[in-house]
Amino acid sequence: MANSKFEYVKGFEQATDWVLLPSTYVVIRVDGKGFTKFSDAHGFEKPNDKRALDLMNECAKAVLREFPVLLGYGESDEFSFVLHKDATLFGRRASKIISTITSCFTGNYVRLWPQFLPDTPLQYTPVFDGRAVCYPSLKVLRDYLAWRQADTHINNQYNTCYWCLVKAGKSPAEAQATIKGTDTSFKNELLFSQFGINYAQLPEQFRKGSTVLKRPVRAVVKYREDGTPVERDRVQEVVLHCDIIGDAFWQEHQQLLGL
């Protein structure tokens, strides 16, 4: 139907196709739709189901394999993916970038589900939303990631207290009332004195979230007939549970991230 009388409608598509601002870091954030209900329907352990978090990380690795993403950061039902400020992926067309990354993530979530939760059949199809935001400098990008990691900590501390209280017999309303408006040290004290939990000793995966990046590794790719190994540099996706707010992480990975 090329050059048909119908082809003028293509103009409508071009007129609404948003191109992400050049020379800015692009963050694509995906987030599970209605995962409060989804996690409940699939019996996620509260406050943190490690199997579900590991599944999210594996989906993030798949995104890093498929797209020129520098870094991913995930917690709960969300993952943020950072594209380099000079990325040219899909001509920086927002709809292409958001939709392909979000569907790559979702498709892998469904595909890999049975590996991570083998005893829990999927009750219904998980859905993720996606959005893109441009950050004009490395400082603002770092502040964005710091905001997400601080959120991980705040949520995890709150949820750990909440679920301890609920599992100890309090009603949701009572548990909420006990911790509402309290500060960090109160919550730490509550966990320690009432439940014998030292917050700082909870798994780093829960407290710091997951950072996914690509790292060159020397790997054996095959063996010669005489048995000697043949090694090559391979890029591998790795998952870290470390602080990304301070300078140390950024200094250590400056080159790797091309920043």
Ligand code: ATP
């Ligand atoms: P929305 O569609 O607006 O995102 P939502 O119900 O998904 O709504 P979120 O703010 O995204 O709301 O919160 C995610 C929910 O999923 C939280 O309630 C969180 O406890 C739950 N959740 C996600 N991952 C896990 C996990 N690994 N273990 C336990 N609970 C989880």
Ligand code: ATP
């Ligand atoms: P892009 O990522 O740009 O969309 P593409 O390879 O998907 O690249 P399309 O223009 O979308 O390119 O074309 C879809 C391709 O998939 C065509 O080559 C088409 O022949 C093939 N294809 C899709 N569905 C079917 C089908 N049901 N049967 C046979 N071939 C199919």
Ligand code: MG
């Ligand atoms: Mg939300």
Ligand code: MG
């Ligand atoms: Mg959600």
Ligand code: MG
């Ligand atoms: Mg969320």
Ligand code: MG
């Ligand atoms: Mg097509």
Ligand code: MG
């Ligand atoms: Mg196609």
